[in-house]
Amino acid sequence: MTHSRLNSRIRASQLPIAVLLGTNEIASAVAVSLTGLGYAVILCHDPFPPVMRRAMSFHDALFDDRAVVDGVAGKHAETPSEIAAVFSTPGQVVVTSLHLTDIIALHPIKILVDARMQKHRVTPDFRGIADVTIGLGPQFTVDINCDIAVETRPAKNGTVVRSGRTDAPDGVARALGGVGAERFVYSDRDGRWHTALEIGTRIFKGVVLGHLDGQPVPASLDGVLRGLVRDSTLVPAGVKLLEIDPRGANAKWTGTDERGRDIAKATLTAIRLRALRPAIKDVGAGVYYI
Template sequence: MIVIKGAGDLATGVATRLKKCGFDIVMTEISQPTTVRRTVAFSQAVFDKKVVVEGITSVLASDKREINKIIENGNIAVVIDEKAKIIDEIKPKIIIDAIIAKKNLGTKINDAKIVIALGPGFTAGVDCHCVIETKRGHYLGKPIYKGSAIANTGVPGEIGGFSKERIIRATADGKIDPVSKIGDYVKKGDIVAYVNETPIFAQIDGIVRGMLQKNINVFKGMKSGDIDPRCERNHCFTISDKARSIGGGVLEAILHLSNFKF
């Protein structure tokens, strides 16, 4: 069994790849997930109870008994557990920190036989056994067994020639009220959402690939969605190239480390 901390779109890319390879998966989430790519994230099970992504089903669980039943039925269990206390109950041999917080929120190298972490904020050999590179580019998905991932630049990766412009950011503190849905085509200057009564405008033409759930609390400047200038609508409902690459890196790391750990 593997516990994945976090159930956002990148964590979901990892989970689907591992599930298809025969691993049993439990994912932890917070009570109000802020995943923008909700159509391809198992974190949405917190709101919808059950989510299917590319043929893999995740189901919300409340305790160990429900987790076991969900796994016995061939599905992925998602549990609301911000501190990942379920780890102490089920004692998995493999833990993956896929929170993507750009810092370590409490993962330790001795939490399991194999501990893998995604992105910056971790050092392989110190607080985990392997770090997976998450920055778009030449090294995306690379397992790192000594050292750290590339430091967070704060600049979103470029897609279709756009970087910062493609991100939908909250224009005020408050609750978000989307106008556009994931999969909608928008033009630069269109209102895509409101925070209270403050509009959020699209900065580029494209398709809305991500948007926060209605009534999620946001703060000014917070990432609340994204627009894809490539305008491939099916991309909104399928796992991204980035998530697939990271998932492949995690699978490689598990198999590599298993040669030494078990």
């Protein structure tokens, strides 16, 4: 199918396009909400940081595995015809390795949300690529590299930022079952990660959960695997390999969580706020409103 035919298929369905950068649980929670509002949603994979909470996200659809979040299904698509096929069925989102530039060439974008959660990397200016560009988390400054932003730091999670910049990361992990950073295991080196375990597995402190660059990686505490980087993933040093939920019978590792839903709700609020505010852009010697 040509790009023009894809354009026609999407226009015929009257679905506005929303692109999410990232396939993690935050991007997926936002994707679920946007799908509920009638957007055709495309999630673009970025390898950094590796996705850990895979059962709470659409990430595994990238490998043609089942990926369902709160009743919405993620489907892998890499070509115009595959993307059109996904959108022909309600309640589905596209998960792709295509780059943003590839998507722009296919169809105009209504909403662009950077949900990659790249806390320490410089973020490019995405303004003008879509009608509304939204940054989630650190490294965003309104009217510099996004139109509007949303805080993701625990103390301000879900706060819409209409001017200025989002908070820098503070390195403090949100407590879960009374446990903070101790529930995460980080990579101590670059290497290939291997594990035979599945998310949702009951594990115990000291048990080897996988190997990074051939070195064993033990569990930091008792609990249930809430997050686990996919087997055979190449990871850099200093990223989260896994997360352990210490809450016992109350452990949860599938579907959206409260944090993700709050961020998704704030993202929808940001879209509405931006729609109510005329944006002024320079055009030669004059200005125009959009």
